[in-house]
Amino acid sequence: MKLVFATQNKNKVNEIRAILGDNFELLTLSEINCNEEVPETQDTIEGNASQKSFYIYEKYNVNCFADDTGLEIDHLGGAPGVYSARYSGEPQDYQRNIDKVLTNMQDATNRKAQFKTVISLIINGHETLFEGIIEGEITTGRQGTNGFGYDPIFRPRGYEQTFGEMDAKIKNLISHRAIATQKLINYLLSLQQ
Numbered sequence: 001m002k003l004v005f006a007t008q009n010k011n012k013v014n015e016i017r018a019i020l021g022d023n024f025e026l027l028t029l030s031e032i033n034c035n036e037e038v039p040e041t042q043d044t045i046e047g048n049a050s051q052k053s054f055y056i057y058e059k060y061n062v063n064c065f066a067d068d069t070g071l072e073i074d075h076l077g078g079a080p081g082v083y084s085a086r087y088s089g090e091p092q093d094y095q096r097n098i099d100k101v102l103t104n105m106q107d108a109t110n111r112k113a114q115f116k117t118v119i120s121l122i123i124n125g126h127e128t129l130f131e132g133i134i135e136g137e138i139t140t141g142r143q144g145t146n147g148f149g150y151d152p153i154f155r156p157r158g159y160e161q162t163f164g165e166m167d168a169k170i171k172n173l174i175s176h177r178a179i180a181t182q183k184l185i186n187y188l189l190s191l192q193q
C-alpha cells in the first residue's frame with residue numbers, strides 16, 4: 001500500500017519507513033510533488049490533523065496521515081494548545097513563546113501541563129485518529145537546550161529532567177509524538193496480517 005506522510009521532515013518518514021518494512025511504500029509530500037503549504041486553520045489539534053490529512057487525500061487522491069501537536073497548560077485553561085506554534089505571534093519564535101509562558105505562569109501554583117499529539121490517518125476515505133499524551137509540569141525557568149519548542153520548560157511526570165535536558169533517544173521513546181506514532185504503527189502492522 002502507498003501511504004503519504006503529510007510532512008516535509010525526511011527524518012520522521014525514514015524512521016517510520018524502517019519500522020513498517022516493505023508492505024508500505026511511505027512517501028513524503030515532496031515525493032508526490034506537493035510543495036505547497038498545507039492549510040491548518042482549525043481551532044483544535046484533532047481538527048488540524050484531520051484538515052491536513054483530508055486536504056492531501058482529496059487533492060492528491062492518496063492514502064495518507066498527518067499529525068498536529070500542542071502544549072496544554074492547566075493554569076492557562078489549556079493554552080497555548082492548538083496555537084502552540086505561534087503563541088507569541090508571527091513569525092514562529094520558540095524563545096519568545098517560552099518567555100510568554102513563563103510570564104503567564106509567574107504566580108501559578110498549579111504547574112501541570114501536557115503535550116498532545118494527534119495523528120489522522122485516512123485510508124480509502126476512512127479516517128482513524130491516534131492520540132499521544134504525556135503529562136508533566138512547567139518549570140519556573142529554562143532547563144537544558146536539547147530538543148525544540150517548549151522542551152526546556154517541560155518536565156514529564158516521573159522524570160527529573162526536562163525534555164530540554166533529556167537525551168533525545170529517551171525523549172523519542174516516551175514523548176507524546178512517540179506514543180501516537182506507535183499506535184499508528186501498531187494499527188498499520190495489524191492491517192498487514
Ligand code: IMP
Pocket residue numbers: 067068069070071084085086092097147148149150151163175177
Ligand atoms: P507541530 O504541530 O508538531 O508543528 O507543533 C506545534 C508547536 O508545538 C511547535 O511549533 C512547538 O512549539 C510545539 N511542540 C510540538 N512538539 C513539541 C515537542 O516535542 N517539544 C516541544 N515543543 C513541541
